[in-house]
Amino acid sequence: MTAGNETPDESPFVTPYPHYDVLQKWDSPSFNDATRRALTQRLTEVPRRRFFDAERYTRLRAVVDCVLPQPERSEAERIPVEAWIDAQLEANQGSGTRYVGTPTQREAWRRGLDALEAEAHARHGSGFADLSPEQQTALLKAVDNGAVDQAHWQGVHAQRFFREILLKDAVKIYYAHPAAWSEMGFGGPAAPRGYVRLGPDDRDPWEAAEERPPQPVRGLP
Amino acid sequence: MSSAVSDAQERVRATGGRAPDVFRPGAWVPMREHPESEPVDFAIVGTGCGGSVLAARLAEAGHSVVAFDAGAFYRPLEDFASDEREQEKLYWLDERISGGDDPIELGSNNSGKAVGGSTVHFQMVALRFRPEWFKSRSLLGYGHDWPVDWREMWDYYAKAEAAMRIAGPIAYPWGPRRGSYPYREHELSASALVLAKGAEALGVKWSPTPTATLSAPHGAAHPCVYRGFCKIGCATNAKQSMLVTFVPRALKAGAEIRDLAMVGRIETGADGRATGVHYHRQGAWRFQKAKNVVVAGYSIETPRLLLNSACPQHPEGLANSSGLVGKNLMVHVNDAVWGIMEEEIRWYKGPPSLAVCEHWNYTDEGKDFDGGYAFMSQGPLPTDFATSLVSNEGVFGHELRKWMGHYNHMAGLKVVGETMPQESNRVELSDETDALGLPIPKVTFSYCDNDRRLARHAENFQSEMLRAAGARSLYRTKSTAHLMGGCRMGDDPAESVVDASGRSWDIDNLFVCDGSLFPTAGGVNPSMTIVANTLRIADRIIAMGRRGEIG
Numbered sequence: 001m002t003a004g005n006e007t008p009d010e011s012p013f014v015t016p017y018p019h020y021d022v023l024q025k026w027d028s029p030s031f032n033d034a035t036r037r038a039l040t041q042r043l044t045e046v047p048r049r050r051f052f053d054a055e056r057y058t059r060l061r062a063v064v065d066c067v068l069p070q071p072e073r074s075e076a077e078r079i080p081v082e083a084w085i086d087a088q089l090e091a092n093q094g095s096g097t098r099y100v101g102t103p104t105q106r107e108a109w110r111r112g113l114d115a116l117e118a119e120a121h122a123r124h125g126s127g128f129a130d131l132s133p134e135q136q137t138a139l140l141k142a143v144d145n146g147a148v149d150q151a152h153w154q155g156v157h158a159q160r161f162f163r164e165i166l167l168k169d170a171v172k173i174y175y176a177h178p179a180a181w182s183e184m185g186f187g188g189p190a191a192p193r194g195y196v197r198l199g200p201d202d203r204d205p206w207e208a209a210e211e212r213p214p215q216p217v218r219g220l221p
Numbered sequence: 222m223s224s225a226v227s228d229a230q231e232r233v234r235a236t237g238g239r240a241p242d243v244f245r246p247g248a249w250v251p252m253r254e255h256p257e258s259e260p261v262d263f264a265i266v267g268t269g270c271g272g273s274v275l276a277a278r279l280a281e282a283g284h285s286v287v288a289f290d291a292g293a294f295y296r297p298l299e300d301f302a303s304d305e306r307e308q309e310k311l312y313w314l315d316e317r318i319s320g321g322d323d324p325i326e327l328g329s330n331n332s333g334k335a336v337g338g339s340t341v342h343f344q345m346v347a348l349r350f351r352p353e354w355f356k357s358r359s360l361l362g363y364g365h366d367w368p369v370d371w372r373e374m375w376d377y378y379a380k381a382e383a384a385m386r387i388a389g390p391i392a393y394p395w396g397p398r399r400g401s402y403p404y405r406e407h408e409l410s411a412s413a414l415v416l417a418k419g420a421e422a423l424g425v426k427w428s429p430t431p432t433a434t435l436s437a438p439h440g441a442a443h444p445c446v447y448r449g450f451c452k453i454g455c456a457t458n459a460k461q462s463m464l465v466t467f468v469p470r471a472l473k474a475g476a477e478i479r480d481l482a483m484v485g486r487i488e489t490g491a492d493g494r495a496t497g498v499h500y501h502r503q504g505a506w507r508f509q510k511a512k513n514v515v516v517a518g519y520s521i522e523t524p525r526l527l528l529n530s531a532c533p534q535h536p537e538g539l540a541n542s543s544g545l546v547g548k549n550l551m552v553h554v555n556d557a558v559w560g561i562m563e564e565e566i567r568w569y570k571g572p573p574s575l576a577v578c579e580h581w582n583y584t585d586e587g588k589d590f591d592g593g594y595a596f597m598s599q600g601p602l603p604t605d606f607a608t609s610l611v612s613n614e615g616v617f618g619h620e621l622r623k624w625m626g627h628y629n630h631m632a633g634l635k636v637v638g639e640t641m642p643q644e645s646n647r648v649e650l651s652d653e654t655d656a657l658g659l660p661i662p663k664v665t666f667s668y669c670d671n672d673r674r675l676a677r678h679a680e681n682f683q684s685e686m687l688r689a690a691g692a693r694s695l696y697r698t699k700s701t702a703h704l705m706g707g708c709r710m711g712d713d714p715a716e717s718v719v720d721a722s723g724r725s726w727d728i729d730n731l732f733v734c735d736g737s738l739f740p741t742a743g744g745v746n747p748s749m750t751i752v753a754n755t756l757r758i759a760d761r762i763i764a765m766g767r768r769g770e771i772g
């Protein structure tokens with residue numbers, strides 16, 4: 001499906017739901033107190049950097065901006081995915097699985113980020129954060145295809161790190177943010193009030209209205 | 222990470238003669254307590270489909286029972302947010318090592334940690350085994366026979382379905398007659414209608430899925446409001462998890478539950494019999510004396526505990542004279558096909574799998590593999606969907622956000638496919654230890670050729686059906702679901718860990734009662750079979766007790 005030889009369409013994402021904001025339901029029966037407490041913390045207490053050093057953290061942010069670019073958001077509106085990756089590593093909260101032959105998640109993240117830096121230097125003579133967006137994208141595609149110099153990876157499987165750790169951790173954070181729910185038209189929190197209209201092309205008044213069709217993606221309509 | 226919502230994971234709740242009343246905010250129910258120094262009739266490790274059901278039945282029969290769970294005692298109405306990240310608290314996230322040719326994803330994929338076990342976050346699909354599967358070796362030529370008769374199981378399924386108020390159709394289209402389900406079927410969501418449409422187009426039968434969530438009020442619980450967060454915990458109590466069914470029953474009958482209590486070792490006496498359990502609670506190791514010990518920690522923790530309880534009389538671990546503890550671990554193939562529909566589906570609404578097709582469980586012709594599979598309509602929440610997308614397709618950048626922009630038009634079919642029992646698929650203890658000093662389990666799993674043939678067959682059939690339903694741009698994802706086996710029950714001490722009553726062949730006062738008993742996996746989600754089998758085992762243990770055959 002994601003045939004590597006096509007040039008990716010890197011036109012920015014535009015939401016089909018421009019007038020929908022999950023947070024407008026904050027005081028409605030779609031939100032219960034437990035949800036409000038969890039989301040208040042997420043929206044107001046962005047964790048400070050504690051795990052990575054400043055340089056790796058800058059690189060992490062550059063990687064995040066490449067895998068989940070948010071050009072339409074101001075710095076204040078941006079979903080700071082890197083902050084929660086750092087916090088998760090500081091807390092050493094695992095996922096319950098460590099695959100044989102892979103280091104702990106802390107070690108995998110450290111080595112993976114360093115390998116990206118080494119790959120950037122080998123290819124372009126500068127650090128990952130200083131590459132152009134096109135160069136960054138091309139480098140990450142190469143990592144995903146395994147077209148890397150093993151010497152940089154200290155025993156970490158490049159594609160597995162990229163998909164199973166980097167991308168998974170990043171989307172778990174990004175798509176747990178209300179701004180992401182709004183942009184994809186997800187109903188969001190729904191307790192105690194759930195939904196009444198369940199059929200195709202049907203929606204309750206408290207669900208998002210699709211105002212334009214979703215953008216085509218390579219291979220998708 | 223610590224929860225912003227409640228302190229259930231930090232502070233024990235079932236203590237001081239009371240336990241949370243899950244139906245009323247802030248309220249408590251009385252709980253009988255047992256001194257550690259007096260042996261209780263049964264110490265039960267785990268409170269999921271096996272542990273809580275057995276605790277309720279044994280307590281109702283007058284036995285003294287203490288049931289331990291490493292997880293927290295949640296109050297769904299107060300503690301459950303509509304938020305995937307917050308709700309990760311329901312999963313067993315302690316590190317486990319996973320290897321083999323097809324290493325299994327653990328954690329949220331198949332392991333819960335809470336009073337109520339994995340049913341607190343299960344998806345409520347409530348199916349029965351095909352009758353022949355209980356004798357698959359004799360009748361179908363693969364796997365192992367169960368030491369039970371399907372007609373006996375049929376009766377216990379009906380009891381399990383009544384206790385969990387399963388909502389389902391009046392007439393289920395496959396297998397021998399079963400009575401109508403206790404609660405009426407749920408309205409079909411748009412995502413379920415996709416499966417129905419595809420099945421009709423291909424000319425195969427489909428059915429509304431028998432589902433463990435209320436379609437009408439029951440007691441203090443309201444019917445399902447179709448909020449769709451079932452997989453991360455139901456905040457309305459409509460979902461009939463063990464936490465709101467058998468756990469309250471167990472408490473009412475006089476069982477004691479100890480939350481945040483991790484059992485690390487079963488103690489044995491000079492005669493090799495079990496004498497009680499060592500458990501860690503409130504920062505200290507403690508010991509509960511017991512006349513009988515039941516292990517119900519599911520397919521990884523059950524073998525782990527038995528192996529870690531090795532002693533001079535049982536150097537290879539308890540109940541392990543057959544060498545089969547931890548072996549024959551099974552999963553379900555859980556590969557999926559996804560596509561884009563013209564119409565809006567909005568699959569986040571309602572229980573995610575409201576339509577099912579069991580055609581390939583009940584049809585033997587046209588198959589190039591042993592075993593069977595069912596598949597269901599899908600409705601993953603955003604991060605669940607995004608993680609499977611990136612790990613299978615490696616999509617990122619603007620393309621990823623655009624792809625996620627199709628979320629409300631997506632539909633999918635996902636298989637629950639039987640894998641074969643193989644001794645090489647197993648749970649062992651590694652040399653590494655966790656924070657409590659207990660050895661970390663190591664899981665090894667590889668598909669066999671038959672499993673791969675089944676997966677290919679299912680992929681083709683699901684793709685055909687999804688296309689017939691009108692989906693375009695199909696793509697596929699691979700994963701596994703559920704755990705079964707690891708402590709097989711059977712009729713032969715050399716070929717099984719426990720007998721048909723869950724009783725260890727080696728130690729007469731040690732039982733196993735959970736999903737690890739499965740000799741074969743079957744092509745359906747396991748919970749109803751675990752609950753039914755536990756009700757059956759409970760009746761046998763109670764009868765043995767009456768006959769004086771229980772210590």
Ligand SMILES: Cc1cc2nc3c(=O)[nH]c(=O)nc-3n(C[C@H](O)[C@H](O)[C@H](O)COP(=O)(O)OP(=O)(O)OC[C@H]3O[C@@H](n4cnc5c(N)ncnc54)[C@H](O)[C@@H]3O)c2cc1C
Pocket residue numbers: 266267268269270271272289290291292329330331332333334335336337338339340342343344345346347348452482483484485517518519520522523526703704734735736737746747748749751
């Ligand atoms: C996301 C998900 C969706 C699912 N959906 C479905 C579905 O739709 N239909 C279906 O039929 N099945 C489903 N399942 C599977 C089902 O939940 C399990 O098969 C079932 O709950 C297993 O029952 P059990 O009693 O063997 O173990 P569990 O229910 O997992 O209970 C084991 C309990 O033991 C505790 N424990 C373990 N070791 C110890 C120890 N040493 N000390 C103290 N406590 C311990 C654990 O904390 C846990 O609470 C799903 C599972 C998951 C993860």
Ligand code: SF4
Pocket residue numbers: 194434444445446447448449450451452454455456457458459460571572
């Ligand atoms: S859809 Fe029903 S069962 Fe699922 S979480 Fe909502 S109320 Fe509970």
